[in-house]
Structures are given as structure tokens and as C-alpha cells.
Amino acid sequence: MSQDLDQDKSMEQLNEEADIAADYLEDLLDIVDYEGDIEMGVRNHRPTVQIVADDDTDIQHLIGQDGDVVDALQRLTRLAVQQRTGERSHLIIDVDGFLSRKRKKLRRTALDAIDEAGETGEPVDLEPMNSFERKIVHDMVREEGLKSRSHGEEPHRYVTVYPKVDAAEGVDELKDDADQAEEDER
Template sequence: MLKLQSKEFTAKTIEEALEQAKKEFEVQDSELSYKIKEEGTKGFIFGIGSKPYILEIYINENFLINKIREFLDEILTYFDEEIDANIKAFGKTIVIYLDGEGLGKLIGKHGRTLGALQHLIMIYVNRMTDTKIDIKLDIGEYRKKRRRKIEEIAEQAAKKVLRTHENLELATMFSFERKTVHEHIRKYFPELSTKSVGLEPYRKVIILENHKEYTK
């Protein structure tokens, strides 16, 4: 489970400690998790010998999920279509899947709008936490279809490099697209190498033979 912010709280009961944390962090009940550091005891008559609970209470991934949902709801109000958002956290990665009607506008030409939206969400989320969070946004299974297309591009490019013995520079790609190229070449063309060059959002993949170097 992801810990975004944590602090120790001391109280007579777990419920009291959670209430303290809820007010201090200004979050909802579902956005808090805890670990008992020291068990409390009631003691004897009039509370003599009682011991308070000491809890480490932290803001969990539900906080980020709720914030992302609010952020997306605000953006999606500019679209006429009904679009559903399914958001899940897997460690330090948050996966967002959007589905509904008229998704073409959200994807944009060659997935540019999708990439821009993912970048915006990543900036928004990472301003709220010191932990680096990776955002993966998919719209109507676009990434699955795009992955197949990128693999075809990588396949054709690799064969051309082997045929011409010349380095080949691919078009600008998003990070997940570049990763697909790297993985495909590494798996199916061990005699070739790949490297990413340039600055975001204009990074490209270079495909070259193992014994060659890339020179601009």
C-alpha cells in the first residue's frame, strides 16, 4: 500500500487516533490507513495503569485516486459524451482507464491528446506527494491497439537496418511507445540495439547494429 504522508498519533482508542489524523490531514476516513506501534490497555479501576495506543497513521492511495477523479471530472465537463473513469493503484503506479462514447476527441491525432492529458495528471499528482508516482492512462483500449501498431513499425524498421546497415531514426514517440520499440527489438533482433535521444516531448528511438555508434 502506498504511503503518501505519515505521522504517529497517541490516543486512548484507535478511533480517537484516526479522528485526530482525519482532522490534521484533512482527509476522508477511506483515505487513511494505520499500523499499531503500541497496543493500548484500559488499566484497572479509574483507569489506573492504562496505556494509550500509539499508531502510525498515513494517507493512502485512495486520496490520490479521489483527487484524480475530481481532476478528471472537471476536464471531462468540456466533453458532451458520457465517459466513465476506472482508477486503480498498483504500488507507485496509478492506472486510469476511460471508456464511453466519442472517445476520439480525448485520444487526438496519433494519441497526442491522450499523451498530453496523461502528462497533466502526472504533474498534478506529483505535486501532492514526495513519492514519484507513475501514471498510465488508457482510453478505449487505445494503448493496446497502438502497441500492435508500434510493434509493426519496429519490425519494419529493424529489417531495414539489417538490409541497409544504416542507423534508423524513428519519429517522435511517447514513453510507452519508445518502451515498446526497445522491448520488441531486444526480444526479436538481438543483433540490433536501440537508444532514445532528444528531450521530452520530442524524444525518438534510434535503431542501430550492435557494433555501430549513433552520431547525429
């Protein structure tokens, strides 16, 4: 549902958000004296900004442990964009391809859980994840025809992957899964 909000924005608005974010991040890089290139674009109707640097040491500081700094940069940058535009942004910030690597790892985790649920016939609980991570897992599980659901409270919210159900039960439960993925994206 939150992605639907960005569907109402024109390409000009999305590019403006990316420009504002790029300026904000360039200022931050100057403050911490890091060299880096900023690449902007729009992907899946969301503004994106990628920070790429030659110095691997600096880049690691911008990623942080398990992406915690990237997450913080994204939150701060979204607030900066909102302050300038007056509208909430669903901007995505990436540092040196961290999000691509994270998506691949999450897909492997989801496939492993799907396999385990299929082999054992029992639900499989995953480790706590942020909303971005849960959304990727929910989408992957749905693509494979299984059901998943988020449980718990932030920051300990986690995904459970359920084994296949018979066709009569499955229709309503897959609808619930789609609703859950949308909720996690918010």
C-alpha cells in the first residue's frame, strides 16, 4: 500500500526527491570527510540514491554492522526530503551495493526456510528483521506458493514461514499473506 502512495507521484517529483537526498548526503559526506560518488535514479517508482566510494574503509563505516548505519542514513535522508517537499518519501539509500547483497542473502534465507517447512511440515521461525527484510522474505515466500506471517513487536518482529496448505484453505491465507507484506512495507 505504501508503494501505491509513490505511484501518485510524477517522475519529476521522484527525481526531485532523489536530488534533495543527494545534496543532503553530499553535505554529510563533506562533514565526515569521506570521498564518495552519488548516483541517483528511480527504481520501482521509488527514488534511489547510491553512495559509491573508492576507499573501502570509509564505505564500511557508512554501512555499519548489518546495515545499521545505512538504515539510519535512510531515515535521516527521508526526513530531510520530507522537510523540503512536505510529503513523505519512500526513498531508498544504498551504500556500495549493500542492499543487493542483503536481498540475495534474504532470498537464500527464505528459500532455506521454505525447504525446511516443506521437509518437516512444520512452521519455521526466522530471526528478527526490519520491515525491509521482512517484505523481501514475504514476497519470496509468496512467489514460492507458501504462506508467511510476521509476529512480535519491533525491534524483535520476525517472520514465520508455513508449509503448503491444501487448496481450500490456501486462497484465504494467501490473501492474508499479501496483506501482511503490505503492512510490513509500511
